[in-house]
Structure formats: C-alpha cells, structure tokens
Amino acid sequence: MFRIVLLSLVTFLMILSSLWAVLALWFQAPGGGAGRYGFPLLWLLGLVALLYWFWLGGSWWQSLLVYIALFALLVVWWGTIKPSNQRDWAxxxxxxxxxxxxxxxxxxxxxxxxxxxxxxxxxxxxxxxxxxxxxxxxxxxxxxxxxxxxxxxxxxxxxxxxxxxxxxxxxxxxxxxxxxxxxxxxxxxxxxxxxxxxxxxxxxxxxxxxxxxxxxxxxxxxxxxxxxxxxxxxxxxxxxxxxxxxxxxxxxxxxxxxxxxxxxxxxxxxxxxxxxxxxxxxxxxxxxxxxxxxxxxxxxxxxxxxxxxxxxxxxxxxxxxxxxxxxxxxx
Structure with a gap:
C-alpha cells in the first residue's frame, strides 16, 4: 500500500510538472507553428511512455531518473529565454x-x-x-x-x-x-x-x-x-x-x-x-x-x-x- 501511494504521488507530480512543460513549449518552442504543436506533442508522448515504464516496466526509478533529466534540460532551456527591447513591436x-x-x-x-x-x-x-x-x-x-x-x-x-x-x-x-x-x-x-x-x-x-x-x-x-x-x-x-x-x-x-x-x-x-x-x-x-x-x-x-x-x-x-x-x- 505504501508503495502504491508513493508511486501515485510521484505520478501526480510528473503530470503536474508536465502541464507546465507543455504550456512552456506551447508559448516558447522554436520552429513557428510546427514547433508550437510538435514539441508539446512530443513531450506528452514521452510522458505516456515514461508512465507506462514507471508502472508496468518494472523499473520505476529508471523511468523517474529519465523524466528528471528531461525536465532539467527543459528548465535549462527555459533559462536561456531572455527579454529584449529589440523586436518588431506593434x-x-x-x-x-x-x-x-x-x-x-x-x-x-x-x-x-x-x-x-x-x-x-x-x-x-x-x-x-x-x-x-x-x-x-x-x-x-x-x-x-x-x-x-x-x-x-x-x-x-x-x-x-x-x-x-x-x-x-x-x-x-x-x-x-x-x-x-x-x-x-x-x-x-x-x-x-x-x-x-x-x-x-x-x-x-x-x-x-x-x-x-x-x-x-x-x-x-x-x-x-x-x-x-x-x-x-x-x-x-x-x-x-x-x-x-x-x-x-x-x-x-x-x-x-x-x-x-x-x-x-x-x-x-x-x-x-x-x-x-x-x-x-x-x-x-x-x-x-x-x-x-x-x-x-x-x-x-x-x-x-x-x-x-x-x-x-x-x-x-x-x-x-x-x-x-x-x-x-x-x-
């Protein structure tokens, strides 16, 4: 029972953080319209695959480590987005x-x-x-x-x-x-x-x-x-x-x-x-x-x-x- 509760809590945190990740990619992913749709979709597909591995693959901790590494990369990319006064303004x-x-x-x-x-x-x-x-x-x-x-x-x-x-x-x-x-x-x-x-x-x-x-x-x-x-x-x-x-x-x-x-x-x-x-x-x-x-x-x-x-x-x-x-x- 403790294991199920722990895994459920981790799953909830993965889904919640992925909601932020999808929105961040939706608004800031490179590549125009293709990137705006493509990168969030790739993230969601990756999340589904990792959750399947997490619950049924027998190596929940490996799945979690992969997710943490991917999310860390996303956070590093997010930090590279800087404000600018040099754009094509209205x-x-x-x-x-x-x-x-x-x-x-x-x-x-x-x-x-x-x-x-x-x-x-x-x-x-x-x-x-x-x-x-x-x-x-x-x-x-x-x-x-x-x-x-x-x-x-x-x-x-x-x-x-x-x-x-x-x-x-x-x-x-x-x-x-x-x-x-x-x-x-x-x-x-x-x-x-x-x-x-x-x-x-x-x-x-x-x-x-x-x-x-x-x-x-x-x-x-x-x-x-x-x-x-x-x-x-x-x-x-x-x-x-x-x-x-x-x-x-x-x-x-x-x-x-x-x-x-x-x-x-x-x-x-x-x-x-x-x-x-x-x-x-x-x-x-x-x-x-x-x-x-x-x-x-x-x-x-x-x-x-x-x-x-x-x-x-x-x-x-x-x-x-x-x-x-x-x-x-x-x-």
Whole structure:
C-alpha cells in the first residue's frame, strides 16, 4: 500500500510538472507553428511512455531518473529565454517612455499621442514634453474593463495647473503579430513597458475605439507624494528601457508595479488579492483611504463612470476637462 501511494504521488507530480512543460513549449518552442504543436506533442508522448515504464516496466526509478533529466534540460532551456527591447513591436508600443529629472523639471521622451480612428487606422505620434512638478495638482486612477468583472487595466494620470494631463500605463509590450493572453503572461510571451500618453490617446482609444468601460477616481495624495510617484514612474520606465523585463500576469502587471512604487511612498500599504483581481482594485484603494473622503465606494463608482462622457468628448481639445465633469474631487 505504501508503495502504491508513493508511486501515485510521484505520478501526480510528473503530470503536474508536465502541464507546465507543455504550456512552456506551447508559448516558447522554436520552429513557428510546427514547433508550437510538435514539441508539446512530443513531450506528452514521452510522458505516456515514461508512465507506462514507471508502472508496468518494472523499473520505476529508471523511468523517474529519465523524466528528471528531461525536465532539467527543459528548465535549462527555459533559462536561456531572455527579454529584449529589440523586436518588431506593434506601432503603439514601439517605444518605452523615458525621462530626465532636473529638480522639479521633468523631460519625458516618447510620450504617445496617437489619433485613433479604429484599431487598425491611426496617426502615429511620439513627442517630447516638459513638465514642472511644482505645478502638479492632481493624481487620478482610471480603470478600464472589457467584460471580465475581475480584470481591469489601470492607468495613473497626473494633472497640472494649466489643465494638462499625462497618463502613465504599465503595458504588455506586444510584437506586431501578437495578441494579449493572460495565460501567455505566465510564460514569457510579452515584455513589460511603461508608456506616458496624452489622455486623448490612451483614454479615448479604450472608450471610443475598443469600446471598453471606464471609471475615473481622484486619488487622495499629497503634493510631495504625488511628485514622488511621478518621479517613480520615470525611474521605472528608464530601468525598463535599459534592462528589459518580462511581463508576468501576477508579479509584474499594471497594478503590482504601481503598488511597488506606492509602497515606498505610503507606509503600511497591505498586500491584498485585489491587487491581482484588478477589477476590484477601487474597493482596495477606498479601504486604505486613497479616494475622496466622505463618499461611499458605490457613490464614487456611480459618479466616476466616464465612458459616455469620453465618447461624447471624442476629439475635443478639452477632452480631459469634459470627462471629469461631475467626478468627485473635480466638481
């Protein structure tokens, strides 16, 4: 009985590790489509043969040693897959924003300012802009949802006394032929990018072109902390431009990266499952006192739904002001 239990446990571990191996090969095997299908199939056939040998061949330990050796080779190969900033990127992810900080003057290079007519039809625009952090007046959080209640994309936008806003987005960096995959985000399919963009680009493309649902929340953050958060985005973006990093669905996404910045600015921010289930992030921010005080989360959400306002504002020069009408903190 002990032998059967032990062999069953080892079999379970072989199957479980093979699930990871098959997915790793599916997303990263060389050889294009043939490799994507061929290598996972070969692994599964090898697993079946080894399990047959394991249970019926009379040499279970030899079968296990062969499997361990094969899995070790796979892990070594996996370690050779490195992130890169030199790929054929999609146009809207062609650059990572970088910046230089001189006191309270910040120069940002590669600020995105596309004019979108559809997801395939757009005017490309990358600009250099200078911001005076002494004129920084606000921090906002946008959430953008495309149908999965638990998953939203998060943008952080900074507003200045002259009415200008610039939004930072932690993005997957897709190659031209790629589509986003939450599962692929566990298997080195995408690099990580930080982009600063004009709100008429990065907000409008989500509301008016991709037809996502957006909410806007004014963040309760003091002037010194707001300036430090802006600088943190610049530092993180510069690091990604110098040292590429893989996006990871759990450990390196649009929320966990921002959380790592905020944790250095605001003491005592707790870890929470809503940092991963980003559709529920507003509830977390509300609980830690990060929103306009005196209003319930339900009221903030109701008044923060800006999708229709963004669609009506469309290409208006005062897009940022129009989408904020009625939003708590912006009355």
């Amino acid at each position: 146009d809207d992810l062609a650059h990572i924003t970088t910046g230089t900080v001189d006191g309270r003057q910040v120069r940002l290079d590669n600020v995105r300012n596309f004019h979108w007519r559809s997801q395939q039809d757009y005017d490309i625009g990358w600009e250099s802009r200078v911001y005076d952090l002494s004129r920084l007046r606000s921090v906002d959080m946008f959430t953008s949802n495309w149908g999965l209640a638990a998953i939203s994309h998060v943008l952080v936008s900074f507003g200045f006394s002259d009415g200008e806003h610039v939004a930072f987005s932690v993005e997957i960096r897709r190659e031209r032929h790629e589509r986003f995959s939450e599962l692929g985000g566990f298997f080195k399919q995408f690099e990580l990018s930080i982009i600063a963009a004009d709100e008429r680009d990065i907000v409008r493309v989500r509301s008016n072109v991709r037809h996502e649902e957006l909410e806007l929340y004014r963040i309760n953050l003091g002037p010194a902390d707001a300036r430090e958060l802006f600088r943190s985005f610049v530092v993180q973006a510069n690091q990604l431009a110098e040292q590429p990093r893989f996006y990871h669905t759990v450990t390196g996404n649009c929320t966990t990266i921002v959380y790592s910045m905020m944790k250095k600015i605001v003491d005592g921010l707790p870890l929470d499952h809503r940092l991963l289930l980003t559709g529920y992030l507003p509830a977390y921010v509300h609980e830690v006192g990060g929103m306009v005080p005196g209003l319930s989360l339900a009221e903030l959400q109701r008044r923060g739904r800006i999708t229709q306002q963004a669609r009506e504002a469309d290409t208006a020069p005062d897009f940022s002001a129009l989408i904020r009408r009625g939003v708590p903190g912006w009355e």
